[in-house]
Amino acid sequence: MAKSLSNALLMGLTGLTAARSSRIACGSLNGIGSRYFATVPNDPDTHDDFKPKNKIENSGISLADLVEQDVKENPVMLYMKGVPEFPQCGFSSLAVRVLKHYNVPISSRNILEDAELKSAVKAYSHWPTFPQIFIKGEFIGGSDIIMNMHQSGELKEKLKDVAANSDKTA
């Protein structure tokens, strides 16, 4: 689990299958893979868990731009506590469960790992709590709202033209 969490940090985005894929595969996923890998120290004695966690900042892109990029490049973007495989909060867990129902690729970031990212996301969406769900670049809301939309059928409408989650072969 530690490895998958640190992979999540290094790769930035975790798709449902991406957590198990290699770093190279995730690099090609967003086309600017080199930024995510630029600061990995070569020190073989450094365990993943001890590597600097604010890798995102070091890559030269501002957090605000990163959030903007996240939501524009990923049809379903979830900022949550923990990761989809291991949520660390009941509301985040609920959001994951609801979204998984629709067989769409879910990209996520664990905001517990990076306090500055957490602030940047809050500022971007003007929303103080997590989880936060973005669909096709639009801020949808938190777990209450996503559950509400799921029950009313609105969520199905919103996700209808999002490509089904197929196995990434990259």
Next chain:
Amino acid sequence: MASRAAIAMLSRAQRIKSNLQSALEASLLEIEDVSHQHASHAAVRASGSDGETHFNVKIVSTKFEGKSLVNRHRMVYDALADELQSGLHALSIVAKTPQEIAKK
């Protein structure tokens, strides 16, 4: 000790109630402290507080008319900005208009 904690919890709930009442002119307002349901939550443990972190809020107001769920929730969050800065951790919000309540 227990009574002090009880009074403290009452204060947060009361503050939430009065902030929402004045900001949103609620015709119905129900606040419930459910912090104990989240007591094992990592962030609650870390902040060291005994409660007052998670609340259920049910609010009915004409000010929600014509507004999407996201905007209604934003109005609630904006009214409680101070509380959110001072340890209020999460809100489960039900925000309805009087017409929507009447329909049920």
